Amino acid sequence: MKEVKENLTKKMVNWIYLLDDTALPESQMTPSYPMGVNVLLARVGGVVYAISGMCAHMACPLFTGRLEGYLITCPCHDWRFDIRTGKFLEVPELGLVTYSTKSEDGKLFININ
């Protein structure tokens, strides 16, 4: 049983290198496409958050939006999302997929599973 759990854990955590940790300054965001997945990266308070790069409304590219604190505003129709949770502020039941990130040896990684 323990062996099965370890195998499941290994399959679920697949860290993919994104960029050097210093390449994303504080309060900045950038698009990224690990394994073809459209992701928006944003650093706030020293932490790098990763959410879907396409708006939940009509899929506009969020990296062209505005980042203010933990909020990103879509450039197309001003929907606002919390980058920590991916939630749409006006209707929290709606939102964006979020991904785990980690920094190790000066490099930034994402888990897209």
Ligand code: FES
């Ligand atoms: S596409 Fe983002 S608010 Fe409409």
